[in-house]
Amino acid sequence: MSLPDVPGRGRESLQGVDMELAAKNHKATFRVLDSMEAPHGGWFLKLRFAAGDAPTLRELKGATLLVSSPDEATSFEVKVHGFPLFGGHPSDDRLHRTGRVDLHVAVLDGNERSIGLKWKVSGPLQ
Secondary structure, three states: OOOOOOOOOOOHHHHHHHHHHHHHHOOEEEEEEEEEEOOOOOEEEEEEEEEEOOOOHHHHOOOEEEEEOOOOOOEEEEEEEEOOOOOOOOOHHHHHHHOEEEEEEEEOOOOOOOOOOOOEEEEOOO
16 A cells, blocks of 8 residues: 655655554554464464454454565455464463563464565454
8 A cells, every 4th residue: 555645744654644543444454573483384474453442362363464564565364274383372461461462373274475574464364
């Protein structure tokens, strides 16, 4: 999605608008803090909540999420397989208190793609 030019405000002031639109289309938006390939396929993602309504772990488990590159040129869907324990015990309290959650995800279309820092993860998709 390309941000429009607004006279006197420029593109920088509209970055929050893009996040609000994403939050309305999807339940929540997260930013990728760290990502690494999982040993048996997929990715481990360390996420920080950015906008929207924070989902519960029950809503995230098995959910389909949309992953987008920072420039929004690349996007694809992933499915949540579970929660890795190396980041601490996952809980709704931890997600709401710190805004962080760790996920084990796999790309839905079968093509292994890389997920980098500052990528956007939004969902759960409905």
